[in-house]
Amino acid sequence: MARYQPGQRNCILMAAYRRYGLHTAVSSASSLYNYFAVSGRATSHFYIPADGSVEQYIDTKFRSTAHLNGNHDTITVETQDIGGPFPKWNTNGSDVPAWTKQQVEALAKLGAWLHRTHGIRLQLCPNSKPGSLGFAYHRQGIDPWRVSGGEFWSKARGKVCPGDRRVAQIPQIVNRSRQLVTGVAGGDTDVALTKADIPIIQEAVHGMKLGRSDNTGGLALQRVMTLPQRADVAGAILGAKYKEYVDEKGDGTRDMRTVADILFSTHANALQVKAQLAGLTEVLKTLATGQGLDADELVTRFGAKVDEVFREFVDEARVELVVDDTQG
Ligand SMILES: [Zn+2]
Missing domain, CATH: 1.10.287 (Helix Hairpins)
Incomplete structure:
Protein backbone atom coordinates (compact mmCIF):
# COMPACT_ATOMS: atom_id res chain seq x y z
CA MET A 1 0.00 0.00 0.00
CA ALA A 2 1.34 3.39 -0.89
CA ARG A 3 0.80 6.18 1.60
CA TYR A 4 3.05 8.87 0.25
CA GLN A 5 4.23 11.56 2.57
CA PRO A 6 2.12 14.69 2.42
CA GLY A 7 4.12 17.39 0.64
CA GLN A 8 6.87 14.87 -0.02
CA ARG A 9 10.15 16.55 0.84
CA ASN A 10 12.47 14.62 -1.41
CA CYS A 11 11.59 14.97 -5.03
CA ILE A 12 15.06 14.38 -6.40
CA LEU A 13 14.95 11.76 -9.14
CA MET A 14 16.93 8.55 -8.69
CA ALA A 15 20.21 8.67 -10.65
CA ALA A 16 20.25 4.90 -11.26
CA TYR A 17 18.82 1.70 -9.78
CA ARG A 18 21.71 -0.38 -8.48
CA ARG A 19 20.73 -1.66 -5.05
CA TYR A 20 17.93 -2.84 -2.86
CA GLY A 21 19.01 -1.60 0.59
CA LEU A 22 17.72 -3.57 3.59
CA HIS A 23 17.32 -2.01 7.04
CA THR A 24 15.99 -2.80 10.48
CA ALA A 25 13.94 -0.02 12.06
CA VAL A 26 14.40 -0.63 15.81
CA SER A 27 10.66 -0.06 15.96
CA SER A 28 7.51 -1.85 17.07
CA ALA A 29 5.29 0.25 14.82
CA SER A 30 3.00 -1.35 12.28
CA SER A 31 3.56 1.75 10.14
CA LEU A 32 6.29 4.40 10.03
CA TYR A 33 4.00 6.91 8.34
CA ASN A 34 3.67 9.19 11.36
CA TYR A 35 7.33 8.80 12.33
CA PHE A 36 8.51 9.71 8.83
CA ALA A 37 6.02 12.61 8.65
CA VAL A 38 8.35 14.55 10.96
CA SER A 39 10.65 16.76 8.90
CA GLY A 40 14.34 15.86 8.90
CA ARG A 41 13.95 12.14 9.64
CA ALA A 42 15.74 9.75 7.26
CA THR A 43 12.90 8.17 5.30
CA SER A 44 12.91 4.87 3.42
CA HIS A 45 10.89 4.03 0.31
CA PHE A 46 9.17 1.09 2.00
CA TYR A 47 8.36 -0.41 5.41
CA ILE A 48 7.53 -4.03 6.16
CA PRO A 49 6.07 -4.78 9.61
CA ALA A 50 6.07 -8.27 11.18
CA ASP A 51 2.95 -9.41 9.30
CA GLY A 52 4.62 -8.95 5.90
CA SER A 53 2.40 -6.12 4.67
CA VAL A 54 4.23 -3.50 2.61
CA GLU A 55 3.80 0.23 3.01
CA GLN A 56 5.37 2.75 0.65
CA TYR A 57 6.21 6.35 1.49
CA ILE A 58 8.22 7.56 -1.49
CA ASP A 59 7.69 6.83 -5.18
CA THR A 60 10.63 4.81 -6.51
CA LYS A 61 11.15 7.56 -9.11
CA PHE A 62 12.56 9.63 -6.25
CA ARG A 63 15.41 9.17 -3.79
CA SER A 64 14.86 8.12 -0.22
CA THR A 65 17.00 9.59 2.57
CA ALA A 66 17.80 6.36 4.43
CA HIS A 67 21.06 5.50 2.71
CA LEU A 68 23.17 8.71 2.88
CA ASN A 69 25.71 8.54 0.01
CA GLY A 70 23.84 5.60 -1.52
CA ASN A 71 20.54 7.47 -1.84
CA HIS A 72 21.02 8.25 -5.54
CA ASP A 73 20.99 4.58 -6.62
CA THR A 74 19.49 2.54 -3.77
CA ILE A 75 15.83 1.65 -3.12
CA THR A 76 15.45 1.33 0.64
CA VAL A 77 13.22 -0.72 2.91
CA GLU A 78 12.84 -0.55 6.69
CA THR A 79 11.51 -3.50 8.68
CA GLN A 80 9.91 -3.99 12.09
CA ASP A 81 11.96 -5.75 14.77
CA ILE A 82 10.32 -5.02 18.15
CA GLY A 83 7.06 -6.19 19.71
CA GLY A 84 4.52 -8.57 18.19
CA PRO A 85 6.10 -11.96 17.46
CA PHE A 86 9.66 -10.74 18.20
CA PRO A 87 11.40 -11.78 21.42
CA LYS A 88 12.67 -9.03 23.72
CA TRP A 89 16.22 -8.03 22.81
CA ASN A 90 18.95 -5.60 23.82
CA THR A 91 18.69 -2.85 21.22
CA ASN A 92 22.25 -1.70 21.97
CA GLY A 93 23.90 -4.70 20.30
CA SER A 94 23.58 -6.79 17.16
CA ASP A 95 20.96 -9.00 18.78
CA VAL A 96 18.22 -8.05 16.31
CA PRO A 97 15.80 -10.99 15.95
CA ALA A 98 15.44 -12.65 12.56
CA TRP A 99 12.83 -11.44 10.08
CA THR A 100 9.52 -13.29 10.35
CA LYS A 101 8.57 -15.73 7.58
CA GLN A 102 6.07 -13.16 6.35
CA GLN A 103 8.75 -10.45 6.23
CA VAL A 104 11.14 -12.75 4.32
CA GLU A 105 8.43 -13.50 1.74
CA ALA A 106 7.45 -9.82 1.44
CA LEU A 107 11.11 -8.75 1.10
CA ALA A 108 11.57 -11.37 -1.63
CA LYS A 109 8.42 -10.26 -3.48
CA LEU A 110 9.51 -6.65 -3.28
CA GLY A 111 12.98 -7.68 -4.54
CA ALA A 112 11.38 -9.50 -7.50
CA TRP A 113 9.24 -6.43 -8.24
CA LEU A 114 12.32 -4.16 -8.11
CA HIS A 115 14.09 -6.52 -10.50
CA ARG A 116 11.22 -6.43 -13.00
CA THR A 117 10.53 -2.71 -12.60
CA HIS A 118 13.99 -1.23 -12.16
CA GLY A 119 16.39 -4.00 -13.12
CA ILE A 120 17.82 -4.49 -9.62
CA ARG A 121 20.10 -7.54 -9.88
CA LEU A 122 18.97 -10.73 -8.17
CA GLN A 123 22.26 -11.22 -6.35
CA LEU A 124 23.96 -10.32 -3.11
CA CYS A 125 25.56 -6.91 -3.27
CA PRO A 126 29.19 -7.50 -2.23
CA ASN A 127 29.92 -4.13 -0.56
CA SER A 128 29.15 -0.41 -0.61
CA LYS A 129 31.65 0.49 -3.32
CA PRO A 130 30.28 2.92 -5.90
CA GLY A 131 28.56 0.93 -8.66
CA SER A 132 28.06 -2.24 -6.62
CA LEU A 133 24.85 -4.09 -7.51
CA GLY A 134 22.17 -6.22 -5.90
CA PHE A 135 20.59 -6.82 -2.50
CA ALA A 136 22.55 -4.74 0.00
CA TYR A 137 22.21 -4.00 3.70
CA HIS A 138 22.81 -0.83 5.62
CA ARG A 139 25.96 -1.68 7.57
CA GLN A 140 27.88 -2.51 4.40
CA GLY A 141 28.21 1.27 4.30
CA ILE A 142 28.98 1.68 8.02
CA ASP A 143 32.36 1.29 9.74
CA PRO A 144 33.79 -1.16 10.80
CA TRP A 145 31.98 -3.30 8.19
CA ARG A 146 32.50 -0.86 5.31
CA VAL A 147 35.27 -1.99 2.94
CA SER A 148 37.97 0.45 1.95
CA GLY A 149 36.70 2.60 -0.91
CA GLY A 150 33.09 1.84 0.01
CA GLU A 151 30.49 4.59 0.24
CA PHE A 152 29.27 5.76 3.63
CA TRP A 153 25.61 4.85 3.94
CA SER A 154 25.30 6.38 7.42
CA LYS A 155 27.03 9.01 9.53
CA ALA A 156 26.95 6.62 12.50
CA ARG A 157 29.76 4.27 13.41
CA GLY A 158 29.05 0.76 14.65
CA LYS A 159 25.33 0.84 13.78
CA VAL A 160 24.56 -2.87 13.27
CA CYS A 161 21.60 -2.44 10.90
CA PRO A 162 20.05 -4.87 10.07
CA GLY A 163 21.82 -7.20 12.61
CA ASP A 164 23.61 -10.55 12.23
CA ARG A 165 20.49 -12.74 12.04
CA ARG A 166 18.92 -10.64 9.32
CA VAL A 167 22.16 -10.37 7.33
CA ALA A 168 22.27 -14.18 7.42
CA GLN A 169 18.75 -14.36 5.91
CA ILE A 170 19.58 -12.23 2.86
CA PRO A 171 20.91 -15.09 0.65
CA GLN A 172 17.61 -16.89 1.23
CA ILE A 173 15.71 -13.74 0.19
CA VAL A 174 17.79 -13.35 -2.98
CA ASN A 175 17.12 -16.98 -3.84
CA ARG A 176 13.41 -16.64 -3.23
CA SER A 177 13.22 -13.48 -5.40
CA ARG A 178 15.02 -15.34 -8.15
CA GLN A 179 12.57 -18.21 -7.84
CA LEU A 180 9.66 -15.76 -8.10
CA VAL A 181 11.15 -14.20 -11.24
CA THR A 182 12.43 -17.28 -13.08
CA GLY A 183 10.34 -20.09 -11.64
CA VAL A 184 13.53 -21.93 -10.65
CA ALA A 185 15.52 -21.72 -7.46
CA GLY A 186 19.29 -21.74 -7.35
CA GLY A 187 21.78 -19.81 -9.43
CA ASP A 188 24.60 -17.82 -7.96
CA THR A 189 23.55 -18.15 -4.37
CA ASP A 190 25.10 -21.05 -2.50
CA VAL A 191 22.48 -23.37 -1.11
CA ALA A 192 23.62 -25.87 1.49
CA LEU A 193 23.48 -29.46 0.27
CA THR A 194 21.60 -32.02 2.26
CA LYS A 195 22.50 -35.71 2.63
CA ALA A 196 19.67 -36.52 0.22
CA ASP A 197 21.54 -34.65 -2.53
CA ILE A 198 24.65 -36.86 -2.32
CA PRO A 199 23.29 -39.97 -4.14
CA ILE A 200 21.75 -37.69 -6.80
CA ILE A 201 25.13 -36.05 -7.44
CA GLN A 202 26.88 -39.45 -7.43
CA GLU A 203 24.37 -40.73 -9.94
CA ALA A 204 24.85 -37.67 -12.15
CA VAL A 205 28.65 -37.90 -12.12
CA HIS A 206 28.71 -41.69 -12.47
CA GLY A 207 26.16 -41.61 -15.29
CA MET A 208 28.22 -39.06 -17.19
CA LYS A 209 31.43 -41.06 -16.72
CA LEU A 210 29.87 -44.25 -18.01
CA GLY A 211 28.16 -42.38 -20.83
CA ARG A 212 25.08 -44.40 -19.98
CA SER A 213 22.73 -44.95 -22.86
CA ASP A 214 19.72 -44.93 -20.52
CA ASN A 215 20.41 -41.25 -19.80
CA THR A 216 20.39 -41.85 -16.03
CA GLY A 217 23.19 -39.33 -15.64
CA GLY A 218 21.25 -36.77 -17.66
CA LEU A 219 18.11 -37.24 -15.59
CA ALA A 220 20.06 -36.96 -12.35
CA LEU A 221 21.71 -33.79 -13.66
CA GLN A 222 18.30 -32.28 -14.26
CA ARG A 223 17.58 -32.77 -10.59
CA VAL A 224 20.74 -31.08 -9.31
CA MET A 225 21.08 -28.32 -11.90
CA THR A 226 18.57 -25.81 -13.17
CA LEU A 227 18.09 -25.35 -16.91
CA PRO A 228 20.13 -22.11 -17.04
CA GLN A 229 22.97 -23.81 -15.13
CA ARG A 230 22.98 -26.74 -17.56
CA ALA A 231 22.92 -24.34 -20.49
CA ASP A 232 25.97 -22.58 -19.01
CA VAL A 233 27.84 -25.88 -18.73
CA ALA A 234 26.90 -26.94 -22.27
CA GLY A 235 27.95 -23.53 -23.57
CA ALA A 236 31.27 -23.76 -21.75
CA ILE A 237 31.97 -27.21 -23.19
CA LEU A 238 30.94 -26.31 -26.75
CA GLY A 239 32.90 -23.07 -26.67
CA ALA A 240 36.02 -24.53 -25.06
CA LYS A 241 39.15 -24.71 -27.19
CA TYR A 242 40.29 -28.23 -27.75
CA LYS A 243 43.45 -29.69 -29.20
CA GLU A 244 42.27 -31.90 -31.97
CA TYR A 245 44.73 -34.73 -32.43
CA VAL A 246 44.09 -35.08 -36.13
CA ASP A 247 46.62 -33.67 -38.55
CA GLU A 248 44.12 -32.83 -41.29
CA LYS A 249 46.46 -30.82 -43.50
CA GLY A 250 49.21 -33.44 -43.28
CA ASP A 251 51.77 -30.74 -42.58
CA GLY A 252 52.30 -31.45 -38.91
CA THR A 253 50.09 -28.56 -37.72
CA ARG A 254 47.09 -29.18 -35.56
CA ASP A 255 44.00 -27.06 -35.77
ZN1 LIG B 1 19.49 1.03 8.53
Missing part, protein backbone atom coordinates in the same frame (compact mmCIF):
# COMPACT_ATOMS: atom_id res chain seq x y z
CA MET A 256 42.66 -25.44 -32.66
CA ARG A 257 38.92 -25.72 -32.83
CA THR A 258 36.01 -25.57 -30.45
CA VAL A 259 33.80 -28.60 -29.99
CA ALA A 260 31.03 -26.63 -31.67
CA ASP A 261 33.32 -26.08 -34.72
CA ILE A 262 34.01 -29.81 -34.89
CA LEU A 263 30.33 -30.72 -34.64
CA PHE A 264 29.33 -28.19 -37.30
CA SER A 265 32.03 -29.26 -39.75
CA THR A 266 31.21 -32.94 -39.14
CA HIS A 267 27.58 -32.21 -39.83
CA ALA A 268 28.46 -30.30 -43.02
CA ASN A 269 30.65 -33.20 -44.18
CA ALA A 270 27.88 -35.69 -43.50
CA LEU A 271 25.41 -33.63 -45.56
CA GLN A 272 27.91 -33.48 -48.42
CA VAL A 273 28.44 -37.26 -48.36
CA LYS A 274 24.67 -37.77 -48.28
CA ALA A 275 24.21 -35.58 -51.36
CA GLN A 276 27.05 -37.38 -53.21
CA LEU A 277 25.48 -40.76 -52.39
CA ALA A 278 22.09 -39.64 -53.69
CA GLY A 279 23.71 -38.51 -56.95
CA LEU A 280 25.65 -41.75 -57.26
CA THR A 281 22.48 -43.77 -56.70
CA GLU A 282 20.73 -41.91 -59.53
CA VAL A 283 23.66 -42.59 -61.90
CA LEU A 284 23.62 -46.26 -60.90
CA LYS A 285 19.88 -46.51 -61.62
CA THR A 286 20.27 -44.94 -65.06
CA LEU A 287 23.17 -47.20 -65.99
CA ALA A 288 21.39 -50.33 -64.71
CA THR A 289 18.21 -49.53 -66.65
CA GLY A 290 20.27 -48.96 -69.83
CA GLN A 291 21.87 -52.40 -69.39
CA GLY A 292 18.51 -54.09 -68.85
CA LEU A 293 19.36 -54.89 -65.19
CA ASP A 294 17.10 -54.80 -62.11
CA ALA A 295 17.82 -51.21 -60.95
CA ASP A 296 16.02 -51.52 -57.58
CA GLU A 297 17.90 -54.69 -56.65
CA LEU A 298 21.21 -53.05 -57.55
CA VAL A 299 20.44 -49.90 -55.53
CA THR A 300 19.47 -52.00 -52.49
CA ARG A 301 22.76 -53.93 -52.69
CA PHE A 302 24.71 -50.71 -53.20
CA GLY A 303 22.99 -49.17 -50.15
CA ALA A 304 23.80 -52.21 -48.01
CA LYS A 305 27.48 -52.04 -49.02
CA VAL A 306 27.63 -48.31 -48.18
CA ASP A 307 26.05 -48.98 -44.76
CA GLU A 308 28.64 -51.68 -44.07
CA VAL A 309 31.55 -49.41 -44.97
CA PHE A 310 30.17 -46.62 -42.79
CA ARG A 311 29.69 -48.92 -39.82
CA GLU A 312 33.35 -50.06 -40.08
CA PHE A 313 34.43 -46.46 -40.39
CA VAL A 314 32.49 -45.43 -37.24
CA ASP A 315 33.91 -48.40 -35.34
CA GLU A 316 37.46 -47.49 -36.29
CA ALA A 317 37.15 -43.76 -35.84
CA ARG A 318 38.58 -42.58 -32.56
CA VAL A 319 38.08 -38.91 -31.96
CA GLU A 320 40.36 -37.94 -29.16
CA LEU A 321 39.82 -34.57 -27.60
CA VAL A 322 42.29 -33.17 -25.09
CA VAL A 323 41.46 -30.00 -23.22
CA ASP A 324 44.05 -27.39 -23.95
CA ASP A 325 44.47 -25.59 -20.66
CA THR A 326 46.93 -23.11 -22.09
CA GLN A 327 43.93 -21.39 -23.68
CA GLY A 328 42.15 -19.02 -21.32
